Amino acid sequence: MDFFKTMERVTGVDLNDVQRKAVQCADGPLLLLASPGSGKTTTLNMKIGYLLLEKKIAPQRILAMTFSKAAARDMSERFERFFGTLTHERIHFSTIHSLAYQIVRQYFYKTGRQFRLIEGTKDMQWNKKIILRNLFTEKRKTQPTEDEMDELLTYISYVKNRMLEGERLKEAPCSLTDAAEILTRYEEFKRRDGVNVLLDFDDMLTYCYEILRDDEAIRTHYQQQFEYVLTDEGQDNSVIQHEIVRILAAPHNNLCIVADDDQSIFSWRGSDVEKLLEFPKVYPDAVVLTMAQNYRSTKEITDVADHFIKRNKKRYDKKMFTENGHGRPPIIHNMRRYTLQLNYVVEEIERTQDAGEIAVLYRNNTSAIRLVDALEKHQIPFYMKEVDVKFFRHFIIEDILNFMRLTFNDKRADILERIYPKMNAYIKKAQITQLLNKNDRTTSVFDQLATNVHAPYQEQALRKAKKKIRTLKDLPPKDAIQMIRHDLGYEKSLQRTAEHLKLNEDRLLGIVTQLEYIAEGLPDLTAFAKRLTRLEEIMRQSSEKRPGVVTLSTFHSAKGLEFDRVYMIDLVDGIIPAPDDIKEYKDGKEAKMEEAVRLFYVGMTRAKTRLELLTYEQNNEEKTAPSVFLDDVKAILQGEKVKDFDFKEPAIERKAVVTNKSYQQKKVARDIPEDAITERSDLHRGMEIEHHLYSKGYIKRINGNEIELVFEHYGTKQFMIDFCLQKGMLRRVGEV
Template identity: 45%
Template sequence: MPVGEEFFNRKRKELGVSLNDVQKRAVLNIEGPLLLLASPGSGKTTTLIMKIGYLIEEVGLEPARIKAVTFSNASANDMKERYQRFFPTLPPVEFSTIHSLAFQVVREYFYKKQIQYHIIEGSDPSRFNKKLLLRDLFKAVNHKSITDEQLEELLTYISLIKNKLVPQDKWSTISCDVPNALQIFQKYERFKRSGTDQLLVDYDDMLTIANQAFGKDHAILAKYQQKYDYLLTDESQDTSFVQHAIIEKLVQKHQNLCVVADDDQSIYSWRAAEPQYLLNFQKVYPDAQILMMEQNYRSSQDIVSVANTFIKQNKNRYNKNMFTENPTHTPITLKTLADYQYQSNYLIDQISKEENLREIAVLYRNNASSILLLDALDKAHIPFYMKDANNRFFSHWIVEDILNFMRLSYDVKRVDIFERIYSKFHLYLKKSHIQQLKRPSHESVFDRLLKSTDLQEWQKEKVKAYQSRYHQMQKKTPFQVILMIREEFGYEKVMKKMSEKLGFKMDYLLEVLNTLEEIAKSTQSMVEFANRLDHLASLLKTSKYNKQQNAITLSTFHSAKGLEFAKVYMIDLIKGVIPTQSEEDQLEEGKSEEMEEAVRLFYVGMTRAKTHLELLSYSKRFGKKVSPSKFVRDVKRIISPEEFQKSHPTKTAIPKNKARQQKNGNADQTNAIKDPAKFLVGLKIKHRIFGIGEITYRTDDTMKIRFEKYSKTLSVDTCLEHGLIEAVDSIS
């Protein structure tokens, strides 16, 4: 009987679990480094747990000498539960996050060095709380309060530097839109080391200090190396450089390491994940074995075949071929609506026909996409569970501004409310004006401003106009009021200036305003509008209690990784959202990293679906024309290449003089490139019609070429057939 077959037969009878040939090879590979590349739905967790069971039951390893490391607490708990279910009579195995492992090392290292420390993460209300500390430092440097979005970006920036082990003299090379981010970070680091009699430590420090401890203290390193005979890491495409470094040091002697990952699902580069590490795995571990689990057990043939072709447009990846033995079910549906406002209604109409809501998910790239859907689901009495409970839309400063503009209309004497929004009136008032308003008076803020002696005439004219508008406001609907605030009060102009000065993304700010307008359309008074926002904010927070109920799931593509549903709707699939303009611009400059990650993100969304996948786009959004996502067009081309060609014919405009030359046979094709393999990104070329250019992007069928004044996407076959392109080096 082949090695391990008795174990597999026993588990098939006990658990009903049957492994395929590649999964069995992964279980039986117990010596040296192994990279297990697991396609979506390929049963990686089952394989990993079976491998642990095999190491204990058949190889004879002690469970305490096996360490399994994963990306999140949820994953660690899931693996632990699965192990207990598969092997209820075996002693426990250590399942933990890399941070938990690092903290063990740091605690021991600090004890040995007699270093007092204090963890500054979590909800500690003292000044030694990471978020509160960064808020204070931002205010000290920039003389204003930090927004929630800026705080998140600052946290990501700091985490990126730490996890990539960027040396201090290179910190300035990492970009961040938060004003004076580098200066704040430098002050933050100094304060943690010199502000108290204790060393202040955040979660990222745990990783860097653990790595340093392993590098400097050979006794501690030796202890942990000897503690474990076998290490397994799951979701390793999400692992950062410093995390990889810790694992490398741990397995340095025995190199008994199983790394489970999928380079095609690496979607966290902004959190310092290093997908390139997987591609260089054999450089780090020359004796490593690489196995590919390509069989998908989750999705129908319709979804798997399209997703497999879609991901192949990425070049920086292992050449995997995901397949399934599942039958066909329902072809992927591509739907383009006339307007964004119809999207929620369409989804409600589809979902209301379903009984098993737990098997339905609506996925989107940005949390903002969920707000109008949340509004519509509530009105339709459809329960939902929102995966991203930290959605801060209703606490956004724009939402608070709009509500304060409205609150002032109910009592124009409220200086406290006016003080919160005076800088948004496009009036250029000074703080001294606000101090004057705080003196006791029974007059409105506008009447008192008009009496101010140091206001210029143009300012007084504006104050009079605003005062008039406030008299009218009570008679208007919330929708009309928001329009008034945006246009007549100059709020949108203020937003634009703030965006330019503080690095806010204007498109997102407009998205918040437009969303508020849409919610306002169904309300008749400002009080009703404010109550509606409060109600939706409360629904969002309490939706977490619907997780195990018969409710649909709302999630970003990022948060949906690891989940699966019978029906998946991917929404807001338009240019500028996925891919973003930044990702498109990077591609234009010949940098493909951001675009490849966007492709992977879309692929993750597609592969959450078991039998039904629908891609939704639209032609107009908030009154402006928009284009469907490039990725929707890619899917359409994969599903129906002939139909796509008819609806997207390749148009190559030829100048008259060039056409004349071609007709007369004057075009020289002697040096034309005839081998498609020579069309490489970065190649300088000459096109017979468009002139000198450079190839910036390439797929099997097309290539993007940047010419002096524009970029063109051209058919590879057409260029070869007509001898349109030659390398610049061959031009005399």
């Protein structure tokens, strides 16, 4: 049969010339470079179908690996759609971790040894994070912060995925000076009884590689079993994953790697774009094909993105193009203040007819907090591609809440114990110990301390601290946070912490600023505490994909997705590119800056017809500068030559990029339907209504200024009645 004609008839898929070449290039090593929106998943599936139907290769002889379980499911579903009626043969799509687990399990069974997984299980006794937390505490005599735990976990994963040992451990980026020592203790702990070896996910790869390298019988078994090896998202593979694939593919070397060096954005996880660039050197007889036709985006978006990524030097030379129609060019919005950026995005979502075709993208998860706060206040549902609620567990939030708890009861020595080093009251640890031993719950802790001051200046400091702490409860939450931050000395404490632990000071202070914005407009401290709980709750609930709702995602998590309209926010120097990207670039090291360029490119290429890039000149009291990447986009749009990055001037003094100021303080109201309910008297219990975002439902309860509605697909929701009436969000449908 003519394979391609049959595929077009059965599946409706008509491959272009390069895709057909890739499908037919079955024997020998092939690197298939796939630009965004070029149909790589379809092509890879067609290649597997070609091996089965044309080459008559048995399915068990084909190893098809993807980066994640979700990608494996997607590949399997597409294969079923394409070939379900043509063959009864089925391919098992696996992740490299699942294959590694199979090989490790076989080896341990063969050698009569035992192993226990300490990651991805519910076993609290043998848990990777708990083990590392205990080892950290044992080493430093203090509990690690969430940031320190994240950095330690990232460091360990990076070291193993980059295959770093000995002196090369210094190559791993980490601000924890004793990370290597904790890693050594961790490895010793996992092997301490000599019988039950403890393994985390990264160990699976390490053991798998060592087994394939050293155990000839197991290596030969898998090399003979798999005659053809295909991997997707090759740019995301770490160094050790590349090595595992190399061994498995030998000696046939019928290896197909589908990848895009321009979308390699996970170096912090151990991936290395150099491995792709070296492919023709490792396999001198390799075929390198480029699928450069973009089926996703308009010509304007495709052209800008293609010109932008050409700034990078370490990449394959290729030109992405599209035969799609023309559309509007990407727009750069330069807002005067951060809040205007937020307002613009919210109002754009409110005005749309299909929020499901909108994505709001950002580099860091912290950018999502205020966005989520604004969307929830405007009663706009959303889906988060990657839910990260570590923000609400951060030590800074716990500190702020403890200051607030103390204002309601300043007799709590246990609360003061948690925050006394972080306020300017000159309190010593010995004094706190005395307070705790005394256990006097009837007198202010500040009055108790005043009876035994260790220096004359402490008496005055204690009086001021007591007065300010008691004042907090009568202040609006935003003012209270600012008093904690400035008057009680918390900001200076954070600066000392950042310097001592080598943490990012701007990031720490930025969390306090986030809290100030969340607190804005709330009536009291209790409402603020409840608001934090509520935000965490709705973020957790937003992890389930629902039709018709806007998607929020980091640039990293958005890879592989596409949307009609994309808004990229917080595009300022210090976020993208990040401070470390800029610092290393100034020092003549371009690797991090090139990855930041690739990350920006990934964000741009998610858009099909509309791409808007948002920046601002001021965030709270802090001056900011638009990302230098926007200078590139502006130059490309104006047909000018892209210049080298220039960070000689302080970022806050560099002239801002302005290409579109269509939105500053202008408010665009959503059109209110003529049949919208605008009078409170028209609402009553049991009434069937239609919400402009949640569709049909009915009124379950009316209590004061709150209304509780039950929707067919979204369950029970609570709203402010006045807001619904003013915005015309409800329409009458009938009676229940």
